[in-house]
Amino acid sequence: MAPHREGSDASVEAMVAQVEKHPISSILIIIAMQTEALPVVNKFQLIENPHSSFPKGVPWIHYHGAYKDIIINLVWPGKDLTFGVDSVGTISASLVTYASIQALQPDLIINAGTAGGFKEKGAAIGDVFLASHVAFHDRRIPIPVFDLYGVGLRQTFSTPNLLKALNLKTGKLSTGDSLDMSPHDEASIAANDATVKDME
Amino acid sequence: MAPHREGSDASVEAMVAQVEKHPISSILIIIAMQTEALPVVNKFQLIENPHSSFPKGVPWIHYHGAYKDIIINLVWPGKDLTFGVDSVGTISASLVTYASIQALQPDLIINAGTAGGFKEKGAAIGDVFLASHVAFHDRRIPIPVFDLYGVGLRQTFSTPNLLKALNLKTGKLSTGDSLDMSPHDEASIAANDATVKDME
Incomplete structure (x- = not known):
């Protein structure tokens, strides 16, 4: 996966160029x-x-x-x-x-x-999502910079052709080691702007 | 570490015999x-x-x-x-x-x-603990057997001579990826009977 940053046309183009090479x-x-x-x-x-x-x-x-x-x-x-x-x-x-x-x-x-999906973010049972970004919701380290390390936001490898050809949904994914969702997890999942929740 | 089970004289003796061999x-x-x-x-x-x-x-x-x-x-x-x-x-x-x-x-x-230590379990600042058991407090999977897998209780390798020679304290350790302690974590740490809390 690419280093931590928001997706941009430039980074997508760079990845596509890499795959072409x-x-x-x-x-x-x-x-x-x-x-x-x-x-x-x-x-x-x-x-x-x-x-x-x-x-x-x-x-x-x-x-x-x-x-x-x-x-x-x-x-x-x-x-x-x-x-x-x-x-x-x-x-x-x-x-x-x-x-x-x-x-x-x-x-x-x-x-x-x-994975689990959030209705209010547009997910429905049976949907297939390609995660655009992944982050943790159960690694809370409230010290500057360690907090960002704990969340560990990463942009996934961009596959625009796959997304288009298979007409998949896309959204951010939040991961953690618990099946349930504590109030602390829920707040972190919301902060991660996640549509999808999984455990890996 | 040894498989999941409570410490017993027999298992300690087996480990000591293994080290002697x-x-x-x-x-x-x-x-x-x-x-x-x-x-x-x-x-x-x-x-x-x-x-x-x-x-x-x-x-x-x-x-x-x-x-x-x-x-x-x-x-x-x-x-x-x-x-x-x-x-x-x-x-x-x-x-x-x-x-x-x-x-x-x-x-x-x-x-x-x-690591952190709990005063009410006998820990004080500067103590050195040898963990007797380790378990997770932030892997909640409320499905039978998966719940035990999530907690992942393990007995550590028994080192009775080391414990005695260095006059160390011993206690159970609970681990998780957050520095802070949510109410859910706190309940799991208590269920793990932990004296020591760390992140690894």
Whole structure:
């Protein structure tokens, strides 16, 4: 993702120029839950890689395959070894994304899954959103500059053609490690101007 | 750290037996902030490793040295590349710990730093605590089993000799990505029976 700043025509143009110079040939899809991952695995007929380069002992699952001339890798953090539930949340997502970048060197990363949406911001059940910006709502560090680090606002990689071709909605996404929404979270989500809320 | 369960004499004995079979010869110290890390670096006269095996572009700093016959590695996540502040919080700590385990294969990991303590649980300014258990207070997932995964209670590696020899205090530690403490956090910290609160 691009450094912290508001989207501008200039930055979008720069990203498009970058893609034209280095076309995307390898995509990494990160999905937190098995029930979210399997429909994508089935759709693209991806195969589980039993010899992934992840360290021994981690539950991370690597699927791979191709669509036209694009290599597709999908990584799901797997089931927590102690509790047997999907390893949701920002820590697992960060670890598998880091390890997958090291192992697979993708050109583009798509973090996909189900999310909450706010009606008053124009979201409806079944909508598909492409996040324009991502930020945290549960890292409150009320010290100058640390506060901005905690929120960690980032502009996502700009994909104007994708947005247009698939007629998707777009909006800002706020993330945090809780499924519920405390009053403090709600205030931060509003400050993040978020249409979409997820946990990764 | 050991799997989720309450401490018992049997589990402590098992850990002690494990250490006797495989003595600790390499220690990894993870510290979130530069002002916390530098006194340790100076005390043990550690040297910055300019050729660390971390990927290019990350701000993570690796110091190394020895004390008697023990190899000491200290890793500090460095300054955030966008904001220039220490990369505090659970995500940075998890990433550098993962990468350091891969690179350095330590026998023991010490996550050290300053923390908050609760007076009513017996903590005072200047105390040094060895955490007996660690858990999260800001990963609320109110679904059966996912709730336990979110809290993620773990018993730390038992070091009874260290505790005795240095006459340290011990207590449970609760962690989360915010410096402040919302009412929801406060309730979770109480549920975690925490004496110490930190951010990693």
